[in-house]
Amino acid sequence: MARFKVVIVGYGNVGRGVMHAIASAPDAELAGIISRDPARVKREAPDAPVFSVGDEEAWKKLGADVAILCGGSAKDLPEQGPFFSRFFNTVDSFDTHHDIPDYFAIMDRTAREAGKVAIISTGWDPGVFSLERVLADAFVPGASHYTFWGKGVSQGHSDAARQVKGVKDARQYTIPVQSALEKVRAGENPSLTTREKHTRLCYVVAEPGADQAAIEREIKEMPNYYADYDTSVAFISEEEMKKGHSAYPHGGFVMATGKTGDGSSTLTEYRCQWGSNPAATGSILLAHARAAVRLSQEDRPGALTILDIPAAYFSSRTAEELREKYM
Secondary structure, eight states: OOOEEEEEEOOSHHHHHHHHHHHHOSSEEEEEEEESOHHHHHHHOTTSOEEETTOHHHHGGGOOSEEEEOSOTTTTHHHHHHHHTTTSOEEEOOOOGGGHHHHHHHHHHHHHHHTOEEEOSOSBTTBHHHHHHHHHHHHSTTOEEEEEEOSEEOHHHHHHHHTSTTEEEEEEEEEEOHHHHHHHHTTOOOOOOHHHHEEEEEEEEEOTTOOHHHHHHHHHTOTTTTTTSEEEEEEOOHHHHHHHSOOOOEEEEEEEEEEOTTSOEEEEEEEEEESOHHHHHHHHHHHHHHHHHHHHHTTOOEEEOGGGSOGGGGOSSOHHHHHHHHO
């Protein structure tokens, strides 16, 4: 596959992760960065071409093969996705599980109208974990499925907390309930509620004079993010945030228990552990960008997820190399 050009839309933690992934990829190059705050991005990435979102005529001329959308799922991607899929093949990490079918339908319609490819909801969950769940279900029909996240920082939940009025910064840690993990591994096939599988701990830096009680209440009652969990909110200073929570580790487990056709018990478990959640997400997004370019070359417009794409399309290696090295 020839080199492909990537434009990054949004330059926060995930955007930086994509930038690092491009720098280490053998076949990708940065075409430019599109931002709502180009002055800040130019300071952080002085060697990159940087454009304002409103400078449409300039960034349309970049000749990018694919745009990686790095905004948050709560407010950014529902607007960024349909807008930028009119101009580029796109890849995003929309991670509000409950809303993925509706978001898929919107992106599929927009991308088809523009003749573009739109790969949505990729990362490690949704994304890699989604694929692992489908494989377990296919290999052991009727298996019981369990997903545990953490302990680590959730990008999406942290971003959602930062959208609350009066919040200057926030970091949310997802923590698996150890007793629930042990029951699954012991083959007990427990029936677990959302609340019984995880707790959430949210560190918040509040704006001066903000109503901390109101912030805590809004976070804990937030649908799709916090309402279904036992959530603790701790208010800390900016200095404490920088000192103790500047890294973004994360990871988790996908597990399935069941029986094969002869009645034998099975337990499948996939685990990932990322030293940096945004760097991992950036690397996975770039692999999907490679797939989007290949699908576009095959004239296959519309929305897709990781479940719709052959694994070889993610790799920079040839099919022959993959068979020799990994089969």
